[in-house]
Amino acid sequence: MNIKRLLLLTSIASSVAATTAWSQPSMEFNGNKNNYSTQQQVQSSTISISAATLSQPHILIVSVSRGDIDGLIKLNGRVLQNIKNRNTRIDLSSYLSRGTNKIEIWGKYNIQNASVKVEFVAPQTQVNQQTSNNGRLNQIIILQVR
16 A cells, blocks of 8 residues: 555544444354354444543433343443443543543344444534344444544
8 A cells, every 4th residue: 555545544534434344253153053143243433533622522322223222331441331221321521531442332132123323422523323133233433532
């Protein structure tokens, strides 16, 4: 990769939330001796925010369209909050620090055709991620606080 392209990609990633999805291996038994699920979808976004805005709310919202979700919200490996109902909301501003902050949101929901929305709202920033139909939530938000 040439340096101009690398600088362009770095510039785009630092000013705009970049969202990617990939499959992560997992071995889950699906009730039949010969039937295993070997993929788990992971969505990831990288967002840059200013440290000067940390005195204002930085809200993470996890909501499911139907039923409930059971899961966790982690920041830099530390559990901040359990997800136990249809809508969960947490202000991350007091937990964030300069540098890279990794938010992991994962859980399970059992309603077919339900969708889960993860929303991050901060000054001059709003990012939405949505997943549906697989019964699993596995999303990562990387916050670069500068």
